[in-house]
Amino acid sequence: MGITKLADLIRSDAPDAISYKDITHYTGKVIALDTSIVVNQFRAATPLLSPLTGLFFRTLTFLEHGIKPVFVFDGKPPGEKKAVLEKRAQTAGRNYSNWTGTASSQTKECLQLLEYLGVPVIQAPGDAEALCAQLVREGTVHAVASEDMDTLPFGANILIRQLNAKKDSEVIEYSLPKLLEKLQIGRKEFVDLCILLGCDYCEKIPGLGPKRALTLIQKHRTIEDVVLHINKKTHPVPNIWKYREARKIFLDGPQSSAPELIWTEPNEEALVEFLCHTKRVKEERIRNRMVKFRTMRENKREEREKEKAEGGGKQTSIKDFFRVTRKRVQPVDNASSSTSDRKRPKSK
Incomplete structure (x- = not known):
């Protein structure tokens, strides 16, 4: 998605x-x-x-x-x-x-x-x-x-x-x-905007369109403050909303040391x-x-x-x-590696 x-x-x-x-x-x-x-x-x-x-x-x-x-x-x-x-x-x-x-x-x-x-x-x-x-x-x-x-x-x-x-x-x-320069927001605020738009890692607030979501982020800067300034009847916040977990995935996702790369004939x-x-x-x-x-x-x-x-x-x-x-480096199954350790043909 x-x-x-x-x-x-x-x-x-x-x-x-x-x-x-x-x-x-x-x-x-x-x-x-x-x-x-x-x-x-x-x-x-x-x-x-x-x-x-x-x-x-x-x-x-x-x-x-x-x-x-x-x-x-x-x-x-x-x-x-x-x-x-x-x-x-x-x-x-x-x-x-x-x-x-x-x-x-x-x-x-x-x-x-x-x-x-x-x-x-x-x-x-x-x-x-x-x-x-x-x-x-x-x-x-x-x-x-x-x-x-x-x-x-x-x-x-x-x-x-x-x-x-x-x-x-x-x-x-x-x-x-x-x-980011055009929208006048930072990356953290952009991540919150994407969560409001709808991502793979949590639900979104129903009825909140992209224009409205952008305006709210530009004005209030965080999801926490956005929630304080929306009409809960027209835009009900999910009961168990894992937006913090989604935010962490985007900002602090699993990191790997960059492997060395080779191209051969x-x-x-x-x-x-x-x-x-x-x-x-x-x-x-x-x-x-x-x-x-x-x-x-x-x-x-x-x-x-x-x-x-x-x-x-x-x-x-x-x-x-x-x-x-x-x-x-040789790719390996993640079940047996920690250092080298979707999808869909069309995105929205």
Whole structure:
């Protein structure tokens, strides 16, 4: 679900916090991706096919554009999220039972695929979006790519949506610093605003729309003071309202030390063995895509070198892309790790 109607509120009250980019704007940048969002997009779009194929094609497109993706996986979900997860599972016609954060069979397959593609993966101790935001704050990555707006209250300075690599599609970029400046509130007040709008970790006050919620936060600054100045008959406060717990999750979520990251050349033979011989994808399709990947990557590299040469810049080698920037750690099940220790195809 993300944050209810936050995108609408930003468009109306802080449009300067939004910019529209081409995918080439992110060439050379490290981008953290909330993996469950990507997987669920493909699951929703092609329910009869494995999302692994979509993940394979999209990752190669990122690499062709010189984007350095880092895929972050969900860990053990906060207890406050139980009701939301159960409701989503029921809507999808299944039961949700993974309260330990142990990697599912599909997650393990995604991890295997990404390893063969040569891109780094990270297992978050909790929600992936929280760790993605931490990576942005610490400067490990440039931005978070996710369709969920809740990476903003988690503190991600840059959130990008629609990084789907489709032709002629615009990437939407949100700037948290510009947003806070325009709304004239701090991050703590922004977190309280998001809780009032509606988040995954607690109920919201019924009947309180986004415009009214923003006005109340701008005037009274905290949920505690907002509650003192609303009509309890028209906006009844939930009897057991865990807004403090939700606030703590956004502001003090589980922290992990940023792992070192490595990008390596895709292993074509391993990809063919895994996708074709195990997942029954046509080998010709995979081979042809790998040929296209190498050709397009080389063409784009030559274009970038030409531009740099014309501008007097230093030419680069393809090895520059796959150099070690940080050492990758192996992802592990959260049930057995504490240091390396959604989702939905569309946010509100």
